[in-house]
Amino acid sequence: MVAPDYDIIMGVMQRRRSVRRYGRETISDALLDKLLRAAELAPSAGNLQARDFILVRDPNTKHELAEAAYGQFFIAMAPVVLVGCANIARSRIAYGQGAELYAVQDATIAACYVQLAAEALSIATCWIGAFDEKRVSLALKIPLDIRPVLMLPVGYPDESPEPTVRMEPSRFTHHELWSSLDV
Numbered sequence: 670m671v672a673p674d675y676d677i678i679m680g681v682m683q684r685r686r687s688v689r690r691y692g693r694e695t696i697s698d699a700l701l702d703k704l705l706r707a708a709e710l711a712p713s714a715g716n717l718q719a720r721d722f723i724l725v726r727d728p729n730t731k732h733e734l735a736e737a738a739y740g741q742f743f744i745a746m747a748p749v750v751l752v753g754c755a756n757i758a759r760s761r762i763a764y765g766q767g768a769e770l771y772a773v774q775d776a777t778i779a780a781c782y783v784q785l786a787a788e789a790l791s792i793a794t795c796w797i798g799a800f801d802e803k804r805v806s807l808a809l810k811i812p813l814d815i816r817p818v819l820m821l822p823v824g825y826p827d828e829s830p831e832p833t834v835r836m837e838p839s840r841f842t843h844h845e846l847w848s849s850l851d852v
């Protein structure tokens with residue numbers, strides 16, 4: 670079967686790496702707009718699009734974010750940091766108990782789209798999940814019913830990391846029922 674789109678999207682996914690060193694060059698607003706256009710296209714629960722991004726360019730704020738991420742100071746070296754937030758308030762419009770989990774999923778899949786669009790534009794990102802949520806909320810004045818769930822430092826790459834090891838699909842695929850696999 671000829672499926673050039675599959676080859677294209679797989680090529681982008683295979684090239685993407687977590688990059689933790691960035692060049693000094695800034696990322697233009699036009700390029701950031703392209704990344705956010707990708708976020709816009711992501712699926713979301715009930716199409717409520719219960720995710721928001723905070724764009725941070727201010728060096729002091731980036732430093733605070735790096736500190737909140739337990740001293741991952743490479744974050745502050747990126748020209749832009751996108752903070753992906755689960756907008757639980759928006760999700761609650763339609764969902765009660767499920768709102769938080771849906772909003773978290775909306776935020777994470779949108780950030781995934783951003784990462785892939787960035788790769789397609791030769792822009793580097795690194796998913797940051799290890800941070801003190803309260804500190805980030807305080808630094809960015811995020812209200813209580815919105816949760817920062819990830820950060821993406823965004824910049825031009827200044828390193829070319831080797832690919833990391835992956836499990837074969839047979840190690841993480843179960844057929845019909847859960848089957849006990851090795852951890």
Ligand SMILES: Cc1cc2nc3c(=O)[nH]c(=O)nc-3n(C[C@H](O)[C@H](O)[C@H](O)COP(=O)(O)O)c2cc1C
Nearest residue numbers: 685686687688689741795796797798799800830833
């Ligand atoms: C939920 C999640 C949390 C992560 N948190 C961090 C983090 O706090 N700091 C970091 O440097 N990388 C973090 N990463 C990046 C992973 O280390 C990286 O994706 C993994 O090692 C595979 O490497 P690759 O992205 O280059 O394929 C995180 C990734 C995910 C999906």
